[in-house]
Amino acid sequence: xAADKPWALISEVGENGYFEELAxxxxxxxxxxxxxxxxQSPALxxxxxxxxxxxxxxxxxxxxxxxxLPSLKVVCSAGTGTDHLDIPYINNLGLKIANTPHVVSDxxxxxxxxxxxxxxxxxxxGQQIARGPEMVIIPQSLMGVEVSGSTLGIIGMGEIGHKxxxxxxxxxxxxxxxxxxxxxxxxxxxxxATYCENLDDLLKLSDFVMLSLRFHxxxxxxxxxxxxSLMKPTAILVNISRGLLVDQDALIHALQSGIIQAAALDVTxxxxxxxxxxxxxxxxxxxxxxxxxxxxxxxxxxxxxxxNNAVAAVKGLPIPDEVKPQ
Amino acid sequence: xxxxxxxxxxxxxxxxxxxxNVSFASCVRVSIALKKNIKAYGTMxxxxxxxxxxxxxxxxxxxxxxADLMKQHFKLITHQEFLQNPSLxxxxxxxxxxxxxxxxxxxxxxxxxxxxxxxANGGVGxxxxxxxxxxxxxxxVSNTPLVVSDxxxxxxxxxxxxxxxxxxxGHQIxxxxxxxxxxxxxxTEVTGATLGIIGMGHIGLRxxxxxxxxxxxxxxxxxxxxxxxxxxxxxATYCKNMEDLxxxxxxxxxxxNLSxxxxxxxxxxxxSLMKPTATLVNVSRGLVVDQDALLEALQKRTIRAAALDVTxxxxxxxxxxxxxLPNIxxxxxxxxxxxxTTLKMVQMMIDNALAAVEGRxxxxxxxxx
Numbered sequence: 001x002a003a004d005k006p007w008a009l010i011s012e013v014g015e016n017g018y019f020e021e022l023a024x025x026x027x028x029x030x031x032x033x034x035x036x037x038x039x040q041s042p043a044l045x046x047x048x049x050x051x052x053x054x055x056x057x058x059x060x061x062x063x064x065x066x067x068x069l070p071s072l073k074v075v076c077s078a079g080t081g082t083d084h085l086d087i088p089y090i091n092n093l094g095l096k097i098a099n100t101p102h103v104v105s106d107x108x109x110x111x112x113x114x115x116x117x118x119x120x121x122x123x124x125x126g127q128q129i130a131r132g133p134e135m136v137i138i139p140q141s142l143m144g145v146e147v148s149g150s151t152l153g154i155i156g157m158g159e160i161g162h163k164x165x166x167x168x169x170x171x172x173x174x175x176x177x178x179x180x181x182x183x184x185x186x187x188x189x190x191x192x193a194t195y196c197e198n199l200d201d202l203l204k205l206s207d208f209v210m211l212s213l214r215f216h217x218x219x220x221x222x223x224x225x226x227x228x229s230l231m232k233p234t235a236i237l238v239n240i241s242r243g244l245l246v247d248q249d250a251l252i253h254a255l256q257s258g259i260i261q262a263a264a265l266d267v268t269x270x271x272x273x274x275x276x277x278x279x280x281x282x283x284x285x286x287x288x289x290x291x292x293x294x295x296x297x298x299x300x301x302x303x304x305x306x307x308n309n310a311v312a313a314v315k316g317l318p319i320p321d322e323v324k325p326q
Numbered sequence: 327x328x329x330x331x332x333x334x335x336x337x338x339x340x341x342x343x344x345x346x347n348v349s350f351a352s353c354v355r356v357s358i359a360l361k362k363n364i365k366a367y368g369t370m371x372x373x374x375x376x377x378x379x380x381x382x383x384x385x386x387x388x389x390x391x392x393a394d395l396m397k398q399h400f401k402l403i404t405h406q407e408f409l410q411n412p413s414l415x416x417x418x419x420x421x422x423x424x425x426x427x428x429x430x431x432x433x434x435x436x437x438x439x440x441x442x443x444x445x446a447n448g449g450v451g452x453x454x455x456x457x458x459x460x461x462x463x464x465x466x467v468s469n470t471p472l473v474v475s476d477x478x479x480x481x482x483x484x485x486x487x488x489x490x491x492x493x494x495x496g497h498q499i500x501x502x503x504x505x506x507x508x509x510x511x512x513x514t515e516v517t518g519a520t521l522g523i524i525g526m527g528h529i530g531l532r533x534x535x536x537x538x539x540x541x542x543x544x545x546x547x548x549x550x551x552x553x554x555x556x557x558x559x560x561x562a563t564y565c566k567n568m569e570d571l572x573x574x575x576x577x578x579x580x581x582x583n584l585s586x587x588x589x590x591x592x593x594x595x596x597x598s599l600m601k602p603t604a605t606l607v608n609v610s611r612g613l614v615v616d617q618d619a620l621l622e623a624l625q626k627r628t629i630r631a632a633a634l635d636v637t638x639x640x641x642x643x644x645x646x647x648x649x650x651l652p653n654i655x656x657x658x659x660x661x662x663x664x665x666x667t668t669l670k671m672v673q674m675m676i677d678n679a680l681a682a683v684e685g686r687x688x689x690x691x692x693x694x695x
Contacts, residue, residue, distance in 0.1 A: 114484070114487030117480060120480075126658055144663055149476065170538055171536055272500065296512055
């Protein structure tokens with residue numbers, strides 16, 4: 001009976017939140033309350049909420065919100081990243097946290113390659129010309145960078161990084177990688193990847209530098225002036241990880257002065273960039289609004305996983321994707 | 327001098343590939359001597375054979391690096407220079423370098439080029455060249471197969487991914503000063519989807535290889551079935567019946583030559599066989615697709631979307647309805663537009679042209695069928 005189902009707090013159903021099919025997946029096990037309804041009477045609704053579903057960072061699990069949810073058992077976040085969560089604080093309130101590892105990897109790896117190809121082959125500029133009011137092509141401006149047989153340097157060879165390597169191999173790319181720890185010989189052989197213990201070596205040798213590492217605050221500005229100047233002037237930087245990994249001012253300077261050829265970013269800091277931000281006016285910056293996991297198939301997989309975790313939490317069972325305190 | 331060059335070329339062509347009984351050291355000595363000779367030879371521009379080109383730079387011209395490569399072996403006459411005084415150079419032009427279908431290969435042009443031996447085309451497709459007609463004038467035709475395949479396969483995958491994952495729209499939204507809503511773009515999954523390749527030649531096979539890296543299921547349709555080794559290498563399944571491929575594929579990629587048999591290959595019937603969630607990608611020729619049928623299919627959502635590097639004509643007139651659809655990507659025939667591939671093509675054109683000038687067999691001659 002619907003009335004017996006536990007309550008979950010969500011952002012909203014609709015274009016800016018969950019599409020209808022995702023809401024249906026939640027409704028199989030939960031009664032869902034959009035944040036706007038909740039805010040109309042927090043004192044009335046608060047005690048009912050046992051689950052907080054976070055999708056694309058909303059609703060934000062601020063202390064003020066959590067304080068109004070005395071029955072909350074679990075914070076279920078979509079995606080693998082947890083840097084937007086104050087894990088110790090939330091745990092201290094007696095709450096569990098879950099994310100959705102693995103199910104995001106394929107879609108993210110696909111998107112990474114899509115960005116790489118679109119940037120390398122100047123597809124955005126190409127389309128502007130093909131569909132613009134006047135078809136004026138200056139061949140040099142549409143000359144792209146060869147992807148086949150080029151060197152792909154992957155920084156962060158976790159599950160996503162490895163899948164990116166597999167896709168790069170399909171293009172006969174030479175794969176270099178840098179990771180906190182070296183991967184097994186089998187993993188390396190599977191994608192023909194060569195370990196670069198020294199990040200600088202990877203930066204010097206790569207035609208495409210791919211950021212696919214898990215974000216920690218000590219990785220802030222991992223790619224700055226120095227790293228960009230080590231890269232080839234023909235190189236392209238692709239970031240599908242977190243905006244803070246890149247020193248954006250350094251990147252702007254590098255793109256303006258030809259220190260690197262181009263950048264393709266699915267993530268920035270902040271998201272979205274304020275209108276008028278210099279990155280938005282650079283012709284050699286391809287920017288997408290954090291859509292790396294945006295497919296119907298993957299969204300549904302994520303939702304199933306979130307619901308799975310939430311159901312376990314409500315029943316007091318072990319949570320499959322629990323994010324343990326470090 | 328030419329004779330000496332010919333003999334030495336046999337020795338040092340393909341670095342390290344020396345004739346038997348000739349030591350490597352002597353090959354190196356010869357090649358160093360030869361390079362000195364060529365440098366000296368190179369300064370005597372008037373000894374170089376003449377080649378007709380369209381122009382350098384501008385909208386459809388050769389890139390500067392391409393022209394520089396050609397100038398090492400040929401004196402280049404632009405079409406404009408030629409037209410200013412056809413009789414000055416006309417009798418000496420032995421080669422025509424055709425790039426993006428320019429200069430236009432009109433019969434009137436050939437009557438002014440009595441010494442022409444070869445039309446060397448940049449690109450593998452020669453549907454725009456009347457080979458029997460040129461052969462009847464004693465002019466041979468060459469193209470640039472193989473070297474175009476990687477870059478073309480890359481663009482095919484790039485178009486597939488950009489369409490499936492709505493990358494171009496995403497960028498537009500990110501950049502637009504008026505954007506308020508940043509989250510509503512949902513695309514279609516590529517990993518594990520079914521890729522149907524129509525035309526499994528050199529390019530098609532490379533597209534299959536790339537698709538496999540995404541764990542895609544590969545179906546293909548071709549005039550002839552490929553060998554089991556080729557199929558296994560890319561995990562491809564043959565569809566003898568093209569209609570089966572159309573029904574099952576999530577992404578249909580066209581990689582055929584344009585011929586009378588492939589003109590209008592994809593029309594109303596074929597589009598209606600495709601899934602409503604399917605995407606059509608074309609890196610062949612615009613005429614392989616019935617554009618009116620495609621327009622209707624995209625408007626009615628008979629298929630999800632299309633991504634085209636080729637149209638008919640190129641470019642489309644600015645008011646053409648295809649240009650204004652939300653579910654289409656169109657790029658201006660940039661399939662081989664990387665400096666590396668362009669220069670490989672040009673080198674191949676030069677090799678064919680030199681063979682023609684020197685009376686040798688032309689490596690990439692296109693014979694009439």
